[in-house]
Amino acid sequence: MNRDGARKSIWQEEIKSFSSDPDFETVYDVAIVGGGIAGVSTALKLQQEGKKCIILEASNIGFGTTGGTTAHLNDFFDTTFSQAVSDFGLDNAKIFAKAGQDAIQLIKNNIQQFNIDCDFEHKSAYLFALDEKQDKQLKDIVEGASKVNHTLHFTREIPFHVPFVNAVLIPNQAQFHPVKYIKALCEVFFNLGGEILEDCLYENHEEQEDFIIATTSKGKIRSRNLVYATHIPPGKNVLSFVNAPYRSYAIAFSLKNKNYPAELGYDLVDPYHYYRTQTIGGETFLIAGGEDHKTGHAEDTGECFSKLENYVRKYFEVDLVYFSWSSQYYEPIDGFPYIGKSPGSNGSVFVATGFRGNGMIFGTLSSQIITDLILGRENKYADLFNPSRIKPVAGMADFIKETAATAFDFIKDKLLKEKIESLGGITEGEAKVVKYEGNSYALYKESNGKVHLLKSSCTHAHCDVRWNSAELSWDCPCHGSRFNVNGKILTAPAVKGLQRVDSDENS
Ligand SMILES: Cc1cc2nc3c(=O)[nH]c(=O)nc-3n(C[C@H](O)[C@H](O)[C@H](O)COP(=O)(O)OP(=O)(O)OC[C@H]3O[C@@H](n4cnc5c(N)ncnc54)[C@H](O)[C@@H]3O)c2cc1C
Structure with missing residues (x-):
C-alpha cells in the first residue's frame, strides 16, 4: 500500500x-x-x-x-474573502489574499530552478451558481474579493455543459501533478x-x-x-x-466526445463540486471531486462515489471511470x-x-x-497564521461540540440501533463495531473469511472508530485518525495503532 x-x-x-x-x-x-x-x-x-x-x-x-488531492492551485479559497474581512478585518484579509499568488510563485520558482516536469499549467477558474441561492453566495464572494483588490469578472460563458444562472471568471490559476x-x-x-x-x-x-x-x-x-x-x-x-477532519471524493473519467474542459470549474453546491482535466501516459481524464462529509459521519462511504458519478454523468458524456479515491482534509475553527x-x-x-x-x-x-x-527572519504571514492565536468566532461552541460530543452521540446511537448480540453476526466483506460482554470491538471479515478483531477505541482520544467501506479503513469521527483492518495507523493524529485482539484465519 x-x-x-x-x-x-x-x-x-x-x-x-x-x-x-x-x-x-x-x-x-x-x-x-x-x-x-x-x-x-x-x-x-x-x-x-x-x-x-x-x-x-x-x-x-x-x-x-x-x-x-486534486491539485488545483488557486488564489481564492474555501474561506472566502468576505469571511476573512468580517472575522479578521480588512488589513488581515488583504494579506490573506496574497497567499495564493505567493505560493504559486514559490512552486514556479522550484519548477524553474530545478527543471521539474510536473505538468504545471496556468489555467482560468470558473465559479458558477446553479440556482438563486448560490447566486447570492457568488455575489457575496465577488463583493468580498473586491474589498481585498482581487477582481473577479462576471461572465455569461463557462467551458462546462452545466446549466448555470451566474458565473465568474478568475484568471491566473494553475494546476499540476502533485x-x-x-x-x-x-x-x-x-x-x-x-x-x-x-x-x-x-x-x-x-x-x-x-x-x-x-x-x-x-x-x-x-x-x-x-x-x-x-x-x-x-x-x-x-x-x-480546533480542526475538524473531512473526507472528499474524486473520480477520473474518460469522456466519449473527448470534450475535456480546458479550464478549472467549481459550482457552489454545499458541498461543492470541482473539475479539472489531466493527461497521464497519453490518456486524458476529467477529474471531478466533491461529496465531502465529516470523517466517520457517512453511513455508506461507497455511496459518496455513486452520488459524485451520477452528478457528473448528468453534465458530461462519461465513457469510463478509471480512478476513484477519497482523502482527508482539515477544517480550522476560524x-x-x-x-x-x-x-x-x-x-x-x-x-x-x-x-x-x-x-x-x-x-x-x-x-x-x-x-x-x-532562521529568525520576518514573514508577513507569521502573525496571521500563528497557531497560538485565540480567536473566539461565532459558532465556536458548536464547532467544539461537533468535533467531540456530537460525534460520540452519533456512534452511541448507531451502536444501540445495531443491537448486535454476538461476534458471529457478520458476513464476509462486512465490518461492524460490535458490543461483546461490555466491550466494544471493530470487526472486519475478509471475503476469504479471515476475521480481523480490534479494540474499537481510537488510541488518540478514545472515541469509537467507524467503518469506511470505500477505503477499507476504520475512521475516527472525533479527530480523524484512521487505521487499516490490521489496526495500523493510516492518518494522524494517533501515534499508536488500534489494539489487535484476535485474528481467526479459519472462521
Ligand atoms: C480529495 C481532496 C482534494 C483536494 N484538492 C485540493 C486542491 O485541488 N488544491 C489544494 O490546494 N488542496 C487540495 N486539497 C487539500 C490538500 O491536498 C492537502 O491539504 C495537502 O495535500 C496536505 O498536505 P500535507 O503535506 O500537509 O499532508 P499529507 O500529504 O497528508 O502528508 C502528511 C504525511 O505525514 C505522515 N505522517 C502522519 N503522522 C505521522 C507520524 N506520526 N510519523 C511520521 N509521519 C507521519 C503521513 O504518512 C503523510 O505522508 C484536497 C484535499 C482532498 C482530500
Missing part, C-alpha cells in the same frame, strides 16, 4: 521510495515529520538555506492527502545532502535545553528543531481539537490555517495544519513561513 486508502488515486503510479541510512548520533538542525507537500517543501527550503535536515515519514513520500512535483523536490533535497527515513513513525518527543529527542519506530532522532508536517499534528496537541510555532512548545517545534481544501497553496506557503521563523 502506498497511499492511505485501499483505492488507487490518479497520481499514485509516480510514488517512489526514498531511503537514507541515518547516523543516530547526528544532531540534525531540523527533523521534519511527514512527507507530503508541506513537509517536503519545507525540508528542501531549509536544506537550501544550509540546514541539515531529515524527513521522518511513517509510510512513504506522498502517502497522505498529497497522494489523494506527486511528480514532490518526488522531484525529494530528489533535489536528497542531492543536497538531506535525509529521508520512510516507514518511520514519530511517536513523541522531549524538548531539552540544546536539542529535541524524537522517539520514532526506528530509534531516537536528535534535532535542534522539529516540524510537524503531518497534516494534523500527531498526539494530543490542542490543534487536533477558517485560517495554523502555520508556525506549535502551541506549548518552547519555540523549537513548528506545525502546519488547517489547510481546508487549499493545502497545495498553504502547504507550500508553510515552507517559507517555517523557514523564516527558524
Whole structure:
C-alpha cells in the first residue's frame, strides 16, 4: 500500500521510495515529520538555506492527502474573502489574499530552478451558481474579493455543459501533478545532502535545553528543531481539537466526445463540486471531486462515489471511470490555517495544519513561513497564521461540540440501533463495531473469511472508530485518525495503532 486508502488515486503510479541510512548520533538542525507537500517543501527550503535536515515519514513520500488531492492551485479559497474581512478585518484579509499568488510563485520558482516536469499549467477558474441561492453566495464572494483588490469578472460563458444562472471568471490559476512535483523536490533535497527515513513513525518527543529527542519506530532522532508536517499534528496537541477532519471524493473519467474542459470549474453546491482535466501516459481524464462529509459521519462511504458519478454523468458524456479515491482534509475553527510555532512548545517545534481544501497553496506557503521563523527572519504571514492565536468566532461552541460530543452521540446511537448480540453476526466483506460482554470491538471479515478483531477505541482520544467501506479503513469521527483492518495507523493524529485482539484465519 502506498497511499492511505485501499483505492488507487490518479497520481499514485509516480510514488517512489526514498531511503537514507541515518547516523543516530547526528544532531540534525531540523527533523521534519511527514512527507507530503508541506513537509517536503519545507525540508528542501531549509536544506537550501544550509540546514541539515531529515524527513521522518511513517509510510512513504506522498502517502497522505498529497497522494489523494486534486491539485488545483488557486488564489481564492474555501474561506472566502468576505469571511476573512468580517472575522479578521480588512488589513488581515488583504494579506490573506496574497497567499495564493505567493505560493504559486514559490512552486514556479522550484519548477524553474530545478527543471521539474510536473505538468504545471496556468489555467482560468470558473465559479458558477446553479440556482438563486448560490447566486447570492457568488455575489457575496465577488463583493468580498473586491474589498481585498482581487477582481473577479462576471461572465455569461463557462467551458462546462452545466446549466448555470451566474458565473465568474478568475484568471491566473494553475494546476499540476502533485506527486511528480514532490518526488522531484525529494530528489533535489536528497542531492543536497538531506535525509529521508520512510516507514518511520514519530511517536513523541522531549524538548531539552540544546536539542529535541524524537522517539520514532526506528530509534531516537536528535534535532535542534522539529516540524510537524503531518497534516494534523500527531498526539494530543490542542490543534487536533480546533480542526475538524473531512473526507472528499474524486473520480477520473474518460469522456466519449473527448470534450475535456480546458479550464478549472467549481459550482457552489454545499458541498461543492470541482473539475479539472489531466493527461497521464497519453490518456486524458476529467477529474471531478466533491461529496465531502465529516470523517466517520457517512453511513455508506461507497455511496459518496455513486452520488459524485451520477452528478457528473448528468453534465458530461462519461465513457469510463478509471480512478476513484477519497482523502482527508482539515477544517480550522476560524477558517485560517495554523502555520508556525506549535502551541506549548518552547519555540523549537513548528506545525502546519488547517489547510481546508487549499493545502497545495498553504502547504507550500508553510515552507517559507517555517523557514523564516527558524532562521529568525520576518514573514508577513507569521502573525496571521500563528497557531497560538485565540480567536473566539461565532459558532465556536458548536464547532467544539461537533468535533467531540456530537460525534460520540452519533456512534452511541448507531451502536444501540445495531443491537448486535454476538461476534458471529457478520458476513464476509462486512465490518461492524460490535458490543461483546461490555466491550466494544471493530470487526472486519475478509471475503476469504479471515476475521480481523480490534479494540474499537481510537488510541488518540478514545472515541469509537467507524467503518469506511470505500477505503477499507476504520475512521475516527472525533479527530480523524484512521487505521487499516490490521489496526495500523493510516492518518494522524494517533501515534499508536488500534489494539489487535484476535485474528481467526479459519472462521
Ligand atoms: C480529495 C481532496 C482534494 C483536494 N484538492 C485540493 C486542491 O485541488 N488544491 C489544494 O490546494 N488542496 C487540495 N486539497 C487539500 C490538500 O491536498 C492537502 O491539504 C495537502 O495535500 C496536505 O498536505 P500535507 O503535506 O500537509 O499532508 P499529507 O500529504 O497528508 O502528508 C502528511 C504525511 O505525514 C505522515 N505522517 C502522519 N503522522 C505521522 C507520524 N506520526 N510519523 C511520521 N509521519 C507521519 C503521513 O504518512 C503523510 O505522508 C484536497 C484535499 C482532498 C482530500
